[in-house]
Amino acid sequence: MVKREIKIGIIGFGTVGASAIRIMRDNAHKVETRAGAKITVKYIADKDITTERKVSVDKNILTTDAMKLINDPEIDIIVELIGGVEPAHKFIIEALKKGKHVVTANKAVLAKYWEEVMDTAKENNVAIYLEASVGAGIPVIQSLHDGLAANNIKSIYGIVNGTTNYMLTRMLEDKKDYAEVLKDAQKLGYAEADPSYDVDGMDAANKLVILSSIAFDAVVDLKDVYVEGISNITRKDMLEAKSLGYVIKLLAIAKDCGNGQYDVRVHPTLIPADHQMASIDDVYNGIFIVGDASGPIMLYGQGAGGDSAASAVVSDIIYICRNIVNGVAGKVPSVFFEKGADKAKIRNIDEIDFRYYLKFTALDQPGVLASIAAVLGNNGISISSVVQREQDEGKKVPVIITTDKAREKSMRAAIAEIDAMPTVKSKTLVIRIEKGE
Numbered sequence: 001m002v003k004r005e006i007k008i009g010i011i012g013f014g015t016v017g018a019s020a021i022r023i024m025r026d027n028a029h030k031v032e033t034r035a036g037a038k039i040t041v042k043y044i045a046d047k048d049i050t051t052e053r054k055v056s057v058d059k060n061i062l063t064t065d066a067m068k069l070i071n072d073p074e075i076d077i078i079v080e081l082i083g084g085v086e087p088a089h090k091f092i093i094e095a096l097k098k099g100k101h102v103v104t105a106n107k108a109v110l111a112k113y114w115e116e117v118m119d120t121a122k123e124n125n126v127a128i129y130l131e132a133s134v135g136a137g138i139p140v141i142q143s144l145h146d147g148l149a150a151n152n153i154k155s156i157y158g159i160v161n162g163t164t165n166y167m168l169t170r171m172l173e174d175k176k177d178y179a180e181v182l183k184d185a186q187k188l189g190y191a192e193a194d195p196s197y198d199v200d201g202m203d204a205a206n207k208l209v210i211l212s213s214i215a216f217d218a219v220v221d222l223k224d225v226y227v228e229g230i231s232n233i234t235r236k237d238m239l240e241a242k243s244l245g246y247v248i249k250l251l252a253i254a255k256d257c258g259n260g261q262y263d264v265r266v267h268p269t270l271i272p273a274d275h276q277m278a279s280i281d282d283v284y285n286g287i288f289i290v291g292d293a294s295g296p297i298m299l300y301g302q303g304a305g306g307d308s309a310a311s312a313v314v315s316d317i318i319y320i321c322r323n324i325v326n327g328v329a330g331k332v333p334s335v336f337f338e339k340g341a342d343k344a345k346i347r348n349i350d351e352i353d354f355r356y357y358l359k360f361t362a363l364d365q366p367g368v369l370a371s372i373a374a375v376l377g378n379n380g381i382s383i384s385s386v387v388q389r390e391q392d393e394g395k396k397v398p399v400i401i402t403t404d405k406a407r408e409k410s411m412r413a414a415i416a417e418i419d420a421m422p423t424v425k426s427k428t429l430v431i432r433i434e435k436g437e
């Protein structure tokens, strides 16, 4: 039987774009069998069409004009792989309005414009697929959307940023401090010259918006997500956590709190050393999902890299082709929820209870520990364990306290009071503890 030909246009001939073309070429038989169609790349748009890429292509299909692809009536699928917010956002919206199905790997656009992108796809009866936007080749989007479709998702714990996971792992394993592991990450190409998007937690927050919006069938607004990065974490904290039976990870956490409220946040977290997430090291990503029927599920793999991301992009192209062949593309629920979905009510972090790891740096003199304990007690915070280390330089001692569950706003009030005490010499480090259930 002669297969139907489906024409696609790729915007962005960089790392992922080139890998996607190579995979479609190398695995053509498998890809086209699964797609039920012959897939032809009609055009590739990039700002630079002269530099040699990882794959060679017919020069006649290269263009610098992305709109040429979007306006081409023969093209059914636009694959957006340029990254950044603009003009990627404009290209995605224009393509959907022109009746094209869209595949994108762009977490920044999706986190910022989730509602607009989904509503535009729905209004135009076209599909938007976004598997590579979180965890690259790890099939977490399909898992949440389809594989776990029968479940109410109770919680998600994600290690979704490889840069910070590499840095935290190396601090512990290589006995190096933050500045050194950051330099190593930059040398290896895992961190940008300006690493703030990764180390401040924003990359993880963007990905969490996507995961939680799909998991909870509601629009999670990036502005409602509490975000804290890893720049205050030292190698000593990693070691202290280890001695207490924990590992520190930058976790992207989303929980259904009941009553239509959700808890969605990104911050360094102590998790038990025997939890599955604790063994996800270096640049690897992992997502631990608890469904009410499925129970806990863990996905693990390379959360970055051209081939890994392109694996997800090509799989999205295959899904859309199959649906085009079956006459249902844009009609089956490939759009992640109904148009006009509710905004998710995100609980303010001040109203959430946590166990805490606290590191105080105080003068080594009688009564200091008792005064810290008194402030915690006055704020209704009970202590679970205390470790007082030997004097640091300048007669200061680090005091590590773990607490029982306490309300975040009480903890903030207590820490403000403690940090103002003349015997307390540095800002107290506060890290939340999670069991990961």
Ligand SMILES: NC(=O)c1ccc[n+]([C@@H]2O[C@H](COP(=O)([O-])OP(=O)(O)OC[C@H]3O[C@@H](n4cnc5c(N)ncnc54)[C@H](OP(=O)(O)O)[C@@H]3O)[C@@H](O)[C@H]2O)c1
Pocket: 011, 012, 013, 014, 015, 016, 017, 045, 046, 047, 048, 064, 066, 080, 081, 082, 083, 084, 087, 105, 106, 107, 132, 133, 135, 136, 303, 304, 305, 306, 309
């Ligand atoms: N690489 C990964 O490991 C990975 C993993 C998961 C998801 N992703 C996502 O995949 C997407 C692509 O990433 P990538 O690593 O392939 O990026 P990349 O290597 O920088 O490639 C992007 C390409 O698009 C070009 N471009 C930028 N603006 C354009 C425009 N207006 N019109 C035409 N071409 C334009 C760029 O040209 P210039 O270089 O000249 O600007 C570059 O050649 C991003 O959304 C990224 O977040 C990447």
